[in-house]
Each structure stands twice: as C-alpha cells, then as structure tokens.
Amino acid sequence: MSQALQHTNAISACNFAGECRAELGRIARWWLDLAQDPAQGGFYGEIDDDGRPNTAAEKGVVLNTRILWFFSEAALFTGEADYRRAAERAYRYLREYFFDAEYGGYYWSLRANGQLASGKKQVYAQAFAIYALCAYYQLTGEGSVLQEALDCFELIEARCVDRAGEGYLEAYTREWGEIDDVRLSEKDLNFPKTMNTHLHVLEAYTSLYQVHKGERVARALGYTIDLFDRYMIDRDSYHLRSFMDADWSDHSPAFTYGHDIECAWLLCKALSALGDAERSERLGPDILQLARTCQSEAIGSLGEVLDGRDKRSAHVHGERIWWVQAEAMVGFLVAWSVSDETAFYASAANVWNFIKTYQIDKERGEWLWHSRLDAPDGARDYKAGFWKGPYHNGRAMIEAIRLLG
Numbered sequence: 001m002s003q004a005l006q007h008t009n010a011i012s013a014c015n016f017a018g019e020c021r022a023e024l025g026r027i028a029r030w031w032l033d034l035a036q037d038p039a040q041g042g043f044y045g046e047i048d049d050d051g052r053p054n055t056a057a058e059k060g061v062v063l064n065t066r067i068l069w070f071f072s073e074a075a076l077f078t079g080e081a082d083y084r085r086a087a088e089r090a091y092r093y094l095r096e097y098f099f100d101a102e103y104g105g106y107y108w109s110l111r112a113n114g115q116l117a118s119g120k121k122q123v124y125a126q127a128f129a130i131y132a133l134c135a136y137y138q139l140t141g142e143g144s145v146l147q148e149a150l151d152c153f154e155l156i157e158a159r160c161v162d163r164a165g166e167g168y169l170e171a172y173t174r175e176w177g178e179i180d181d182v183r184l185s186e187k188d189l190n191f192p193k194t195m196n197t198h199l200h201v202l203e204a205y206t207s208l209y210q211v212h213k214g215e216r217v218a219r220a221l222g223y224t225i226d227l228f229d230r231y232m233i234d235r236d237s238y239h240l241r242s243f244m245d246a247d248w249s250d251h252s253p254a255f256t257y258g259h260d261i262e263c264a265w266l267l268c269k270a271l272s273a274l275g276d277a278e279r280s281e282r283l284g285p286d287i288l289q290l291a292r293t294c295q296s297e298a299i300g301s302l303g304e305v306l307d308g309r310d311k312r313s314a315h316v317h318g319e320r321i322w323w324v325q326a327e328a329m330v331g332f333l334v335a336w337s338v339s340d341e342t343a344f345y346a347s348a349a350n351v352w353n354f355i356k357t358y359q360i361d362k363e364r365g366e367w368l369w370h371s372r373l374d375a376p377d378g379a380r381d382y383k384a385g386f387w388k389g390p391y392h393n394g395r396a397m398i399e400a401i402r403l404l405g
Contacts, residue, residue, distance in 0.1 A: 010345060010346045010349035010350070011349050011352070011353075013345075013404045013405060014404075016349060016352065016400070016404050017400065017401045017404035017405070019352070019356070020352075020396075020397045020400045020401050020404070021397070021401055023360070023393075023397050024074065024077075024078075024394065024397035024398060024401070026365065027366065027367075027390055027393055027394050027397065028070075028071070028074050028080070028082075028083060028390070028394070029365075030051075030365040030366045030383075031067070031070075031071075031086070031366075031384070031390050032082055032083075032086055034047055034051050034053070034365075034384075035047060035053075035067070035384055036086070036089065037053070037055075037112075039055070040055070040112055040113050040114065041093055041097075041114060042059060042064065042089065042090070042093030042097070042114075043059070043063070043064065043067055043089075043090065043093070043384075044057065044059075044384065045057030045058050045059040045060065045063070045112060045385065045386070046382050046384060046385040046386070047382060047383050047384040047385070048380070048382055048383065049361075049364065049368075049380040049381065049382065049383055050364060051364055051365065051383065054382075055112060056112050057112060057385070058109045058110060058111060058112065058117050058386070059097075059109065059110045059111075059112065059114075060108070060109045060385075060386040060387075061094075061098050061106050061107060061108055061109065061125045061128070061129070062124070062125055062128055062386065062387065062389075063384070063385065063386055063387075063388075063389045064090060064093060064094055064098060065090075065094065065106075065125070065128040065129050065131065065132040066128065066132070066389035066390065066391035067086070067090045067389055067390065067391075068087060068090035068091055068094060068132040068133075068135070068136060069128070069131055069132040069135045069136075069391060069395075070389065070390040070391055070394040070395070071083045071084070071086040071087035071090060071390075072087040072132065072135035072136040072138065072139045073135050073139075073394075073395070073398060074394065074398070075087055075139055076135070076138055076139045077398055077401075084139065087135075087136055087139060090132075091136050091145070094106070094129070094132070095148075096114075097110055097114045098110065098129075100119065100121075100174065103121075103174055103175050103176060104151070104152075104155050104176075105121045105126050105129075105152065105155055105176075106121075106125055106126060106129045106152075107119050107120075107174070108120045108121070108122055108125060109386075119173075119174030120171055120172065120173060120174060120179060121159075121171065121172045121173070121174060121176060122170070122171045122184060122197075123156060123160050123168050123169065123170060123171060123172075123197050123201065124170075124184055124196065124197045124200055126152055126155065126156055126160075127156070127197070127200040127201045127203065127204040128200060128204070129149075129152050130149045130152050130153055130156075130204035130205075130207070130208055131200070131203055131204040131207050133145055133146070133148050133149035133152070134146075134149050134204075134207040134208055134210070134211050135207065137149065137211055138211060146211060146212060149208055149211075149212075150208070150212065150214075153204075153205070153208055153217065153220070156168065156201070157216075157220060159172065159176050160172070162192075162193070162246065164246075165246050165247055165248065166227065166231075166248075167193050167198065167227055167231070167248070168193070168197060168198060168201055168224075169182070169192050169193065170182035170183075170184070170191075170192055170193065170194060170197055171183075171184075184196065184197070185387070188243075189243045189251065189253075191243040191244055191245055191251055192244075192245060192246050193243075193244040193245070193246070193248065194242060194243055194244070195232050195240045195241060195242045195243075195244075195259060195263075196242065196259065198224065198227055198228065198232065199259065199262065199263055199266060201224055202221075202224045202225065202228070202266055202267070202270050203266050203270075205217060205220055205221040205224055205270075206221060206266070206269055206270040206273045206274075208221075209221050209273050209274065210273050218274065221270060221273070221274050222274060222276060222279065224270075225267065225270055225271065225274070225279055225283070226279075228263070228267060228283075229279075229282070229283060229286075231244065231248045232244075232263075233286055233290070234250075235286070237255070237293070238260075238286075238289045238290055238292075238293040239255040239256075239260055239290075239293065240255075240256070240259055240260055240263055240290075242254075242256060242259070252311065253310060253311060253312075254308045254309060254310045254311055254317070255308050255309050255311065256307070256308040257294050257297070257298035257305055257306060257307065257308055257309075257324065257328075258305065258307065258308075258321070258323060258324030258327050258328065260290050260293065260294050260298075261290065261291060261294045261298075261305065261327055261328045261331035261332070262327035262330075262331060263290060264287045264288075264290040264291045264294075264331050264334070264335065265287075265327075265330055265331040265334035265335075265399075267283060267286075267287050268287050268334050268338060269334075271283060271284075271287075284338070287335075287338075288335055288338070288339055291331055291332065291334075291335035291344065292335075294328065294331070295332070295343070295344070295347050297309070298328075299347065299350075300318070300320070302350075302354050302357075302358070303347070303350025303351060303353060303354050304320050304325060304350075304351060304354040304358070304371070305320075305324050305325060305328035305351060306318050306319070306320065306324075307319045307320070307321055307324060319370055319371075319374050320354070320358065320359070320370065320371035320373060320374050321369065321370060321371075321374075322359055322367040322368060322369055322370075322371075322388070322392065322393060323392035323393075325351055325354060325355050325359055325371075326355075326367075326392040326393045326395070326396035327392060327396070328347075328348075328351050329348050329351040329352055329355065329396055329400060330348075330395070330396050330399045330400060330403070332344045332345070332347040332348035332351065333345070333348045333399070333400055333403040333404070334399075334403065336348065336403075337403050348400075352400075354371075355367070358371040358372050358373055359371050359372075361383075364383075365383075366383045366384070367383075367393050368381070368383075369381035369382070369383075369388060
C-alpha cells in the first residue's frame, strides 16, 4: 500500500479512513435524530433540505429497506446500540406493513399511516428486501430473518426469471400477474429488462450467499454474474447497457457513469463471494476496464464524477449527484485494491475531496442530492425520500474504511 501511495500527493490512507469514520457517524446521527416517525411508526417518507418531515408523504419500500440495511451494517460495524435499535425499528415496520402475507413479497409503497398505496411487485424492491434482511440477520443471528430472505429469493426465482430469454423481468402486479407499466420510476424507460434491476439482484444474491452457502443461491449468483458478462457489459465502449427488450436488444439512450463504476465494484464483490476462479479470471479485466473508462471519460474539473452522456449526441450530463460520487469513490478504491494502480487511489481521493467540499451539507447535515454547484435558481431537493436514504453514502463510508485498512 505505501509503495502505491508514495507517487501521489493525495490524502493518506489513514487520514482518509479517519475522515470516513467521522462522516459515518454524522450520517447515522442525522437519520437517528430526524428520520424516525414517532406518530405513525417506522420512518418518515420524506424530509426536506432543512430537515423538516413531510408527515403526509408515502413511505416507499426502497427507502425502508435501505434504512434497515444501513443501520444493520452500521450497528455490526461499530457496535453502537442506537444503530441496532434503529435497525430493529426498520425491520418491524418492514415485516408488519410492507410484507404481503397473502401473495408474498413486499409492497411498493404505503400511505403515511401504513395503509397500502401501491401493491405492485417491483423486482428491484424484492432484491433490496433480501439485501436488507441479510444484513439484519448478520446483526441478530435470528434464523427466521434468514428464512424470510430465502423465501424472497425463492419467490424471485420462481416468478421473475424469463425462462425463454433469460434474465429477470422488471415488475408484476400485487398478485404476480403481468403489468403494462414496469418502469422503476417516471424517468426510466418502459422495457422488460434493465441493468439497474439486475445490478441489485446481483448485490442481493451476493449478500445472501455470504450468509447462506446453499447450492441454489450459488447457481443463481453465478447466473446473474453471467448475465452481465453476456448482455450488459458493452465491450465496444466499456459502458453498461441500461434498457433492453425481451431478447436483450439495447435501447439505452445514454451511458450512466455512476452505474458503470458501481457495477465494477459490485461485480468484483460478487466474484469474490462466489469464489469461482474461471469467472474471476474472465471478468477481472472487464471490471478494471469499466473503472478505467469511468476514470478517462467521467471526471470533471474538480475531480468529481459526472452523471452521464447521451449515446447519439455525446451530450454530457454534467450534474454532480450524491450517489454517483459515493459509488465512484468506492469503485475507484476497489479498482486500486485489486490492481495497485496509484491513479485509482488518486481518483478516489479526489472524489472524496469533492464530496467534502460540495456534496456534504455541513450546516444542516446529510448530503445534498445535487452538489451545491448544480442547484438551479436555488432549487433544493429532499434530503430523505423515496429514492434517497443512508445507503449509498453510508455504505461508501463503511466500504472505504475497510478498503483503506
């Protein structure tokens, strides 16, 4: 490690890790202090930029499972009792309100009072439930929690695999029937297969295999890795294909740099967990090339990672978004750890410097959705909501501390 660092003036690994540890505590404290809903249970569905809750906002399963994952991991990592209590709160709410006892799986969203708002079964959300339950099982050792994760895994494998064309389909009705609009959000395209859903199935199955070395989970994890190998890594550009039809034809309008670098390190983690030498040897160079492409194309003038680029016009989406910075920092650190290339460490350190300067809200806490350089006409996004939890930035702090030793 020291030999790699002597060629850069970047922050030392020791100081880097110490700063991430301090920021982990600040992130957790913000969520502990502001996000718990004492009147209606669980956590608020939305909190504005000033830390004021929207008590009428819907509560989404993605936010709830990300909170459960974060506080489970943070409690396991630090031993903090407050974090464990927050994880217990998130788990109780997930089990009592989001779990569909009749048809299986987890609802998409609830009204603020816990009544059902949308019962659709988005595969992305089922994957996050597995991911969160695995973390909570590691924290508590409760066998019933592991069984819940395995039940959700079996449901995905039984209901969501395209037997004719491979891969995992996007979404279903509450009863697991076909649904016309399978989009994850309004900004997504309506295609039956997406990289984003497959990426988080990969993430979930990696975590499940780490806590349960069953043969079925191993096969499913290997299968998901192979889907990225065959269909989603574009080796002409070393970007990911994002939106695909049933036969895997690509309809992606843009490259998304955040997903490219996030995929690089999640694939690395999946391969390490599975321990398949042949797959690791085959995909190792691709992982590093995804990181190098991000490094060569996506870095802004301040060391940050930009949002993306249109495929046809080559127009760059220059916004600086919180989760992209978090995933890029981890992705570059993972690339450095497996290659010992000093330039990857320097890129990670530069992203961290940008985060400290422009992404963290030092006055009101948490991270800004858009960096303070990107808010048009003073517009302000929520700090917590359907798509913003303590998952990307909290995970980045934990992963960075581990990678930096």
